[in-house]
């Protein structure tokens with residue numbers, strides 16, 4: 001869990017797969033100072049001025065790690081549903097998005113990316129705690145604590161794939 005609020009400066013310095021210029025240009029979430037930090041396993045948001053961009057920032061043992069991702073709007077019909085790879089929440093397919101993260105370092109500069117389906121609004125932490133509405137039946141019966149632990153483990157795996 002994040003718990004301790006992150007500062008704008010910490011966030012902008014955390015990105016491992018962006019150039020310094022790109023990191024500077026990142027737009028923070030709207031109402032940044034009112035975020036429910038105590039309920040966040042990671043801070044995730046879509047760029048308010050560039051909606052095809054998203055960001056995940058996680059507090060890890062090694063420090064604060066930020067991952068920039070991009071997505072394309074999906075034209076898939078709403079009758080299908082899909083699962084978020086990080087928190088396993090079931091959504092209409094239009095509410096889950098395939099995000100691509102450029103890999104860190106040389107691999108990223110050569111065009112290598114890691115692709116993952118994630119809740120389109122990057123609000124996994126709120127869904128697993130029942131803090132954001134869902135209109136798709138959920139097969140999940142685990143407690144929010146168990147789901148948060150699993151989310152953190154999958155997030156760590158995702159971060160490691162980007163860093164590898």
Ligand SMILES: [Zn+2]
Nearest residue numbers: 084087119124
């Ligand atoms: Zn999710």
